[in-house]
Amino acid sequence: MMEWGSVHSRRFVLPAESGFDTVNGLADDVGAGKVRDASPVAVAGLIREVTWRLSPSNFLHYGLDAPTHRSYVQVTGSEDEAVAEFSGIVSEYLDVADDDALISAADAARTVDERREALIVLGMGAPLTVDTRFASRLDEGLHDNAESVREGALYGAAYALWPPLMTSVRRMAADDPAEAIRRQAQALTDWLHENSAQS
Numbered sequence: 001m002m003e004w005g006s007v008h009s010r011r012f013v014l015p016a017e018s019g020f021d022t023v024n025g026l027a028d029d030v031g032a033g034k035v036r037d038a039s040p041v042a043v044a045g046l047i048r049e050v051t052w053r054l055s056p057s058n059f060l061h062y063g064l065d066a067p068t069h070r071s072y073v074q075v076t077g078s079e080d081e082a083v084a085e086f087s088g089i090v091s092e093y094l095d096v097a098d099d100d101a102l103i104s105a106a107d108a109a110r111t112v113d114e115r116r117e118a119l120i121v122l123g124m125g126a127p128l129t130v131d132t133r134f135a136s137r138l139d140e141g142l143h144d145n146a147e148s149v150r151e152g153a154l155y156g157a158a159y160a161l162w163p164p165l166m167t168s169v170r171r172m173a174a175d176d177p178a179e180a181i182r183r184q185a186q187a188l189t190d191w192l193h194e195n196s197a198q199s
Helices: 020-029 080-094 099-108 112-124 132-142 147-160 163-175 179-198
Strands: 033-038 046-055 058-065 071-077
Touching: 020 046, 020 058, 020 071, 020 080, 046 071, 058 080, 071 080, 099 112, 099 132, 112 132, 112 147, 132 147, 132 163, 147 163, 147 179, 163 179
Parallel strands: none
Antiparallel strands: 033 046, 046 058, 058 071
């Protein structure tokens, strides 16, 4: 998880054709200095994580997701107003996917592979607070017959981290027919338990 300040924006999903160079161009344009470039990243799910300092207490983060090779950006800092201001600049400059686009992509996915990727990206770009349009699609994916789709929904739930999804995640940890998914779901529930105990 990206932790650079107590306030963070949602993740803004970049268009499939955009990536690091686009975000690096934005950082150059606003005079942000790079303070971290990690590849590979120790955190599960990310191939690369790059951070730039936007101001003394605000940061721009770029993440490259391993399962989908899709990119996202996030703004963190110490003040709500500053993070919101920088988030507006970032989302406009980078032409990020809006909620309707993310939901439409999930609904349009037909093959197992398409559905898996769409659910991961749906969770990646989910709002900070529970949105039933996102949550219902992710929860449906957690109960899908196809193992690959369930795995994608689990990745998406791990990005969103919404409590309403955790009931299904705990069920997966206990009785999903696929051992790999049981392990992944248990790892997520353990991580949530550990972090809630520390907060």
